[in-house]
Amino acid sequence: MSELARSTRTIFWLPLLTGILGIAFVYSLSVGPLTMSFADLIGVFIGQSDDPTQFAVVYKIRLPRTLLAGLVGASLSVAGAAFQAVLRNPLADPYILGVSGGAALGAVTAIWLGFSAALFLPGAAFLGALAALALVYWVAQAHRGSSHTLILSGVIVGSLASALLLFLLWLSPIDQTRAAIFWLTGNLSMAEFRLLSWITPFAVIAFLVLWAESRSLDLFTQGEETAADLGLSIGRARLTIFAAAGIMTASVVSVAGLIGFVGLTVPHIIRLLFGPAHRRLLPASALAGAAFLMFADALSRQLYAPAEIPVGVVTALLGAPFFLYLLRLNRS
Amino acid sequence: MTTKDRSGHFLNNKQTSDLMPHRKKNICIHIVFLAMMGILMGPSVCAEQVVDALGRTVGGESTPQRIVSLVPAMTEILFALEVEDQIVGVTSYCNYPDPAKFKPKIGEYANPNLEILATLNPDLVVMAADASSPELLSRLEGLGISVYIVYPRSVSDTAGLIRSLGRLLEKQPKAEALAATLDETAECVRNLTSDRPRVSVLCTVMSKPLVVAGGNTLLDDMVGIAGGDNVVPEGINRYPTWGIESVLAADPEVILVSPHPGQVDPSAFYRQWPELKAVKNNRLVTIDADWIQRPGPRLVAGLKALAKALHGVSPELVDGRCLN
Incomplete structure (x- = not known):
């Protein structure tokens, strides 16, 4: 546990992060090009507003978009934390195993073929991401190969997709x-409730699977040999974690494009603040990632x-300077 | 600074022409003299020098005989100036008038194939300041090719450009007629709509992502002339990306949707938002994108179409007032 984590009252992580998430949620709902007072916003929520434009803006634009930001931020952060642990690589992010390249290739193929309407684009991106993941797992024999082979084949599959x-x-x-470039740089403007209902089950189930593997993730950070000595079934655990984190990433990338930085840094920040135990790290990363992306959006x-x-x-x-500050603080 | 390369083209900047105001005359006298001596082969007509959008001076020698157009709108102007036979290359987007489709293609306007371009041996390349890179300009200059840069952002810019090209290509009467028609149509449409209440307008360039036309654009100018107010404020980006909430907040009376052939029609996207005034009142207007987005002779048709869409002014009325 880092110095900083020890000095933080780790017990407060849940109320603290929930509070921040609540603030980010309200902030995200209350800002936008349409000028609305806080009273207007409350009015819309309690059904006292008779302005159809305000109603549409809140319920059809800001609410789905804010919820999508939360879901995407949470998923990327949790997947990032899982990949960092299981690959024992601090540079790992949710896109490391070729998911980003596969999703991008799928999406751009759909745009190129002219199928940019409705659910085609996210569908194609999702299939592309899953295809890339499957290829990486198959090449690297994820259940028994080494994590180096995995990272390497992920990078190569990613390069192939980029080409x-x-x-x-x-x-x-x-x-x-x-x-295509608009999609590649990542954005949340596609937010709609039907998209949310499509990816939420993936995200929730994958999160629960990963959370159940908290103990395995802790052991992986000790090194695979130690983990095996302590009784962990390496192959099974690794496959489970990869599948869950990979599908989680694929589902959010398919609706939001490639949003960088969240999945790499939020887990690190949480680890620095509240320690590396995954039972706490995963839900804390989810809350912080959700709040962070809501705020950024x-x-x-x-x-x-x-x-x-x-x-x-x-x-x-927003994230890079804060992260650098925490790194510096942790060293001194 | 004046550079004279082996093929004898002059490329000099504005400063030079300010310093040496009689330069053009001198060259002409020089050429005429050489022609009289029977030394110079080829055309001895002396075209006028013109200043392009970057302030560079172009022309002043023989009238360009081998022209490459890297801008679809300029291809339209060149055809309208009846110099069709002098056009040796166009972009793959140059689709009007029909014969343009059969001219040799040098690729896309942002990155034309330099090898094909050089093989065509042009003595004038017309390119857009915002679509082509400075690197391309210096490569072409390095090859000794005259480059005329255009950057029209209004109807009057376009008329001025037509006149400049007319001087450069020795087609003044034709150019004057085209430019005058454009100027007069604009004036006429402005007069016919000036006493009517302004209509707020949003101009959609594409819907995925939602790109709209802001200030300092041709679309903005066209809408203004036709009695409309562009709801997009002038900003850092001339063509900003908007979210749908910005459209709901601005709530324009008319939304212009002008898909290019092959583009997704943005109407379907807007119809998901019945809260919009323009959708409620069925004022999603489709006008051929090339009539209002290409700074060329077809802006005349675009202005009439806009006047009709925004204020119900019939094209016949415009014709009746302008072509009396």
């Missing part, structure tokens, strides 16, 4: 290229309103 992706972009006319809508800036820019600009 095909660049070729497709080169084939595409300019409009499609802009649509709200800022991306607010800073240059009525225009929107890519949320990935905001996550990196």
